Amino acid sequence: MKAELTRQWRLLDLQQLDTRLAQLEHRARNLPQIAELAAVSEQRDRAAEDEVLARVAVSDAERSVAKAETDVEQVRVRTARDQERLAAGTGSAKDLQGLQHELETLARRQSELEDVELELMEQVESLRTDLDRHSAAVAQFDARIAELSAARDQELAAISAEQDVATGERANVAAGVGADLLALYERLRDQRGTGAAALVAKRCTGCGLELNASELVRIKAAAEDEVLRCEECGRILIRTAESGL
Numbered sequence: 001m002k003a004e005l006t007r008q009w010r011l012l013d014l015q016q017l018d019t020r021l022a023q024l025e026h027r028a029r030n031l032p033q034i035a036e037l038a039a040v041s042e043q044r045d046r047a048a049e050d051e052v053l054a055r056v057a058v059s060d061a062e063r064s065v066a067k068a069e070t071d072v073e074q075v076r077v078r079t080a081r082d083q084e085r086l087a088a089g090t091g092s093a094k095d096l097q098g099l100q101h102e103l104e105t106l107a108r109r110q111s112e113l114e115d116v117e118l119e120l121m122e123q124v125e126s127l128r129t130d131l132d133r134h135s136a137a138v139a140q141f142d143a144r145i146a147e148l149s150a151a152r153d154q155e156l157a158a159i160s161a162e163q164d165v166a167t168g169e170r171a172n173v174a175a176g177v178g179a180d181l182l183a184l185y186e187r188l189r190d191q192r193g194t195g196a197a198a199l200v201a202k203r204c205t206g207c208g209l210e211l212n213a214s215e216l217v218r219i220k221a222a223a224e225d226e227v228l229r230c231e232e233c234g235r236i237l238i239r240t241a242e243s244g245l
């Protein structure tokens with residue numbers, strides 16, 4: 001293939017822009033915030049699971065307190081009824097004695113049940129504290145996630161702006177390369193990651209290898225507009241003032 005040297009040089013500019021675009025793409029994919037977000041999101045999910053369990057524990061305990069309250073209330077009602085009957089003074093002396101006895105039993109029972117209720121209420125308090133701790137942890141992770149997402153988006157926007165600039169430049173440069181040479185370059189770039197390399201100090205900057213003597217002779221003898229390829233890596237090899245020929 002033939003192409004004026006100036007067109008070949010444009011390939012080097014193009015390669016530089018493509019390398020830049022690849023670096024930007026790599027940077028966007030590997031932002032530290034992305035990995036941190038994944039880790040924090042995992043922690044957040046675990047904290048949220050703990051929060052759900054803590055919430056269930058609180059509502060279970062609250063139900064137990066309600067049940068204990070009902071038990072206490074039943075004893076209170078019974079006590080009030082017995083006291084009324086006792087105050088009315090109706091019934092035999094034996095009946096009244098029986099009532100008295102029952103009232104004593106009820107008083108003991110009420111005291112026991114109130115102790116149970118108190119204990120359960122303390123448990124609810126402690127479980128609520130637990131729940132608050134888990135909720136606070138979830139909120140903290142959420143805040144960190146929001147912070148990281150904002151930082152990531154800011155970085156991505158900056159990268160995207162740089163990509164836009166480089167893409168615009170690339171279109172300008174590519175227009176000056178010519179369809180035939182551009183097609184070859186693109187094909188090589190697809191295969192090898194980079195399509196063109198400068199020959200600097202007898203070395204292909206694509207694969208880094210130094211050209212042997214016979215290669216150098218061939219290149220020196222080649223016409224200026226001859227499109228050369230590196231024998232090692234196959235990339236378009238471009239002669240420059242620093243080629244050392």
Ligand SMILES: [Zn+2]
Nearest residue numbers: 204207230233
């Ligand atoms: Zn090479």
